[in-house]
Amino acid sequence: MSDNIRRLQRARTDDETTEEESDAESVDEVTCPECGGSLATDTEHGETVCEDCGLVIEEDSIDRGPEWRAFDSAEKDKKSRVGAPTTNMMHDKGLSxxxxxxxxxxxxxxxxxxxxxxxxxxxxxxxx
Structure with missing residues (x-):
């Protein structure tokens, strides 16, 4: 798989405690709801798909985070952001x-x- 694809996996064992069972919502996020397979997130295309059955779990996810990085508060204050980041998920790449x-x-x-x-x-x- 290419560098822009991140695999999401969670190993399940038969002896999980009730505490872990109460956390079932997070299990659904990292396993396929159809087949229970592992998920892969393709950040370039903005999709999360099952590696086993190919089911598209999430699509058109847009990263609205900043396009710059700041390592301290002074650097963060100097930076300003205008508009949303560009994305390949929209026909005009988020530009208007x-x-x-x-x-x-x-x-x-x-x-x-x-x-x-x-x-x-x-x-x-x-x-x-």
């Missing part, structure tokens, strides 16, 4: 475009009537 309200082109020239109508349609679709 805002169309301005002005009816002018990039050079400041007024748009023709036809171009203004076209831009209004594009603004409408962009907001949806």
């Amino acid at each position: 475009t805002n169309i301005g309200w002005q009816d002018k082109d990039a050079y400041g020239n007024s748009l023709s009537n036809r171009q203004r109508q076209k831009m209004q349609r594009l603004r409408t679709w962009n907001e949806r």
Whole structure:
């Protein structure tokens, strides 16, 4: 398997205590609900799948964590984050475009009537 795939495994024994049985919710997270097989998480594609039966347990998981690292509080205070991180899980990789309200082109020239109508349609679709 490639480097971006992390295997999730938990060994179960027949002599588990009741304390461990009460923790059954965490067992479900690391074993397949269909076959009980081990799970693999592919961070590049954002999926968690069963290695045995191929069942997709989780998909489209998006990492919304910061794209930088800070090792002390002063370094953390200096860093600022603008927007969500880019992701391959969205069609535009998490990047978006805002169309301005002005009816002018990039050079400041007024748009023709036809171009203004076209831009209004594009603004409408962009907001949806």
